[in-house]
Amino acid sequence: MKHITTIEKPCINASANTGCGECQASCQSACKTSCTVANQKCQKQAK
Amino acid sequence: MIHAFRFHEYYLILDVESGALHSVDEPAYAVVQAMEKGWDIFALPYPERQIREIAAEVEELRAAGSLCSPELTPPKGTAGGQVIKSMCLHVAHDCNLRCRYCFADTGEFHGPRGLMAPEVGKKALDFLIAHCGNRKHLEVDLFGGEPLLNMETVRTVVAYGRELEQKHGKQINFTITTNGVGLTDAIIDYLNAEMHNIVLSLDGRPEVHDAMRPTAGGKGSYDIALANMKKLVERRGDKEYYIRGTFTARNLDFTEDVKHLRNLGFEQLSLEPVVLPDDSPYAILEEHVARVLEEYETLADYVLQSRQKEDTWLNFFHFMIDLSGGPCLKKRIAGCGAGVEYVAVTPEGDIYPCHQFVGQEKMKMGSVLTGELDADIRRMFAACTLLDKPACRDCWCKYFCSGGCAANAYLYNGDIRQPYSRTCEFLKKRTELALGIYAAEHRK
Numbered sequence: 001m002k003h004i005t006t007i008e009k010p011c012i013n014a015s016a017n018t019g020c021g022e023c024q025a026s027c028q029s030a031c032k033t034s035c036t037v038a039n040q041k042c043q044k045q046a047k
Numbered sequence: 048m049i050h051a052f053r054f055h056e057y058y059l060i061l062d063v064e065s066g067a068l069h070s071v072d073e074p075a076y077a078v079v080q081a082m083e084k085g086w087d088i089f090a091l092p093y094p095e096r097q098i099r100e101i102a103a104e105v106e107e108l109r110a111a112g113s114l115c116s117p118e119l120t121p122p123k124g125t126a127g128g129q130v131i132k133s134m135c136l137h138v139a140h141d142c143n144l145r146c147r148y149c150f151a152d153t154g155e156f157h158g159p160r161g162l163m164a165p166e167v168g169k170k171a172l173d174f175l176i177a178h179c180g181n182r183k184h185l186e187v188d189l190f191g192g193e194p195l196l197n198m199e200t201v202r203t204v205v206a207y208g209r210e211l212e213q214k215h216g217k218q219i220n221f222t223i224t225t226n227g228v229g230l231t232d233a234i235i236d237y238l239n240a241e242m243h244n245i246v247l248s249l250d251g252r253p254e255v256h257d258a259m260r261p262t263a264g265g266k267g268s269y270d271i272a273l274a275n276m277k278k279l280v281e282r283r284g285d286k287e288y289y290i291r292g293t294f295t296a297r298n299l300d301f302t303e304d305v306k307h308l309r310n311l312g313f314e315q316l317s318l319e320p321v322v323l324p325d326d327s328p329y330a331i332l333e334e335h336v337a338r339v340l341e342e343y344e345t346l347a348d349y350v351l352q353s354r355q356k357e358d359t360w361l362n363f364f365h366f367m368i369d370l371s372g373g374p375c376l377k378k379r380i381a382g383c384g385a386g387v388e389y390v391a392v393t394p395e396g397d398i399y400p401c402h403q404f405v406g407q408e409k410m411k412m413g414s415v416l417t418g419e420l421d422a423d424i425r426r427m428f429a430a431c432t433l434l435d436k437p438a439c440r441d442c443w444c445k446y447f448c449s450g451g452c453a454a455n456a457y458l459y460n461g462d463i464r465q466p467y468s469r470t471c472e473f474l475k476k477r478t479e480l481a482l483g484i485y486a487a488e489h490r491k
Binding site: 001002003004005006007008009010011012013014015018019021022023024025026027032036037038039040041042043 | 059060062064065066067068069070071072074075079097100101104105107108112113114116119120122130132133135182183184186220224246291319364365367368369370371372373374375376377378379382383384385388389401402403446447448449474478485486489490
């Protein structure tokens, strides 16, 4: 494309086979005072 | 919905519902926004041929589901169901520091000082196992006050956790959050062996740290904390850690603190705005917001530049974003899981929705000693997803912050479902900058 360069393709997985809940709770990493969900790894993909 | 924003020389467009990120030229930046708003794109000051080219590209991406995507259909239920998988264990409601901004009221959490008995810690893990269902990965954060004041319970809980892992086929990731003052060689080696992640509280420049984090005797804690933390990180190898600081109204030039921490050799950094009511002299007030947003831009420039060289590379927690292997939609809607998947346990064995609610009597939701768990409070938190927050529905940042921190919302607005706008401003700015850094590092 001439005018638009895609840096990252769609990444929000909304399929039925999601929501296993094996990922880390978002407050258990380094924040403890805010909610930062989008930097959590998907445990299914990490396997 | 799209979100169009600038970062350095980039014109960026985030497709909110799909999470796709695009870098565009200046005419496309205007055309895509006009299309989204339903304006007449041919009224824009660009040649018609160029506008048609851009519109064709937009249509191609729309068809591929990566631009101007419709709102996602929310899946039913929260991530993985109603099990408890994470626990914050307050092994010590006591502290050897007297941090002036401590939300734990310098360790006491608005109650008596006290240490968790080893047996209470074991009961807490039994409670976790009893409520975790089929979940394999569990998390236990050893928290305080200062958890190193109660190493007996730390060691007992970890050893017991290892037994439970074997018995029940689970993996318990232990983490610890410490001010570092009580670290000895033996404790460092123990924590490095057992902890999945270690969060070390250090605020940055010595004068900043010491002004906020004095010892119980009134002296600064920087020197001893730093010496111990350096030793711990040097011996930690590739395992996870974070140097985690807090900034207040007294150090709004906090990029200097991040620089200081990086110059000390630390690579994994996090710095959080203080959480305090507005009547505190250290609180970040409405009048500070613009300055904080500007400072985040300064910090992003520093982080981007530093990451280009191996010897200055760093990871800043709030600029981390996972655009290829991040969480699924259910997780993004469910949020942090406080009160549902995540609970905090006091030295007495009382259960609260999260560590920030500890000591607020209305939010006490049970006890690991009796096994009691208040279904109403749990339901209230289960009904605190992104979909339950009207203010978030039309916000472009919703899938990154999941509607924000319930404790923040409760502290400032008295309602866990009404996000605190000041925090929202910070989150949105950090997310834009994180996406900008990502774009700069991943440009084709």
